Amino acid sequence: MARTSGPETRDKLIRAAEELFAAQGVDGAQLRDITRLAGQANPSAVQYHFGSRAGLLDAVMAGRLDRTERVLVALAHPADAGVRELLTALVTAEAGELGTDRGRRCLRISAQLSHESGVRSRTPHPTLAGTAYWTLIERLADRLADDGLPEPLLLERLDLALTVVGAALADRARQYLDGTEPLTDEPLFLADLVETTTALLRAAPPRTTPLNPPAPPSPRP
Structure with missing residues (x-):
């Protein structure tokens, strides 16, 4: 050998x-x-x-992030870009991984790690610090703050939206790898993913935010 x-x-x-x-x-x-x-x-x-296993996983994700970064850097999204425009850039960059089996596998892996990015604390995972991807996340958070969403709510929404994007792309990747025929073509799928996550992020704040459900009435003696 x-x-x-x-x-x-x-x-x-x-x-x-x-x-x-x-x-x-x-x-x-x-x-x-x-x-x-x-x-x-x-x-x-x-x-x-x-x-370690963690070191190997970081190396896998570093290669995946490098490919996404190259796409993001090449995309034009001006300083005054809104939520939809920023999400379009993010989804476009992530969807580049759908073009190869290697990228499809990496999408399936990264969906398992969606809550480790650091979005909820606005502290990026070390592999994301200083990247165009994280800058885009921060710009999305700033746009949501401009809409009047309080910080805890906007961070939860943003984390949820990124989880939805990751899960949707991972499922699409699974279909490609398995040879399953998707319900929609890829341009329609990606356009709908942008619209869906935009609607999620731009939804009106809830009218009430009870911390606990009301207690049931006490039984009569």
């Missing part, structure tokens, strides 16, 4: 992880199976190259 260099082995492990994390789940995939799929005889190959 021909020996491979460190970078080549690292790339093989990343690609194997993409396949198994997508199919079996980020927590369900076994490192030994990833190592075997990558053609590595050393059972400690993941630890050697990435330090």
